[in-house]
Amino acid sequence: MTINILYFAWVKDKVGITEETIVPPQDIRTVLELINWLTERSEGHAAAFAKLDIVRAAIDQKHVSFDAMIRNAKEIAFFPPITGG
DSSP: OOEEEEEOHHHHHHHTOSEEEEOOOTTOOBHHHHHHHHHTTOHHHHHHTSOGGGOEEEETTEEEOTTOBOTTOSEEEEEOOOOOO
16 A cells, blocks of 8 residues: 655654655554654654654545544645644
8 A cells, every 4th residue: 555645844844855655564554553653764753753742644635533544545644733813
């Protein structure tokens, strides 16, 4: 399964890239498992996901929790909480 991963705002700055295409191991089933796997890829990924309470995720442009299943996802985005004003 190939997934396009997008990073926004300071998450992008810490990871050092805007997007990447990955093929996660088959045992990766949830957003949290994906995050844990991504943190092992680089120091930037580890820094971006160091405080999960300030990171949000979306699968195919729909906000999801970290326990959401990533099966059949084409795109997963990570970004800080969005505030309005």
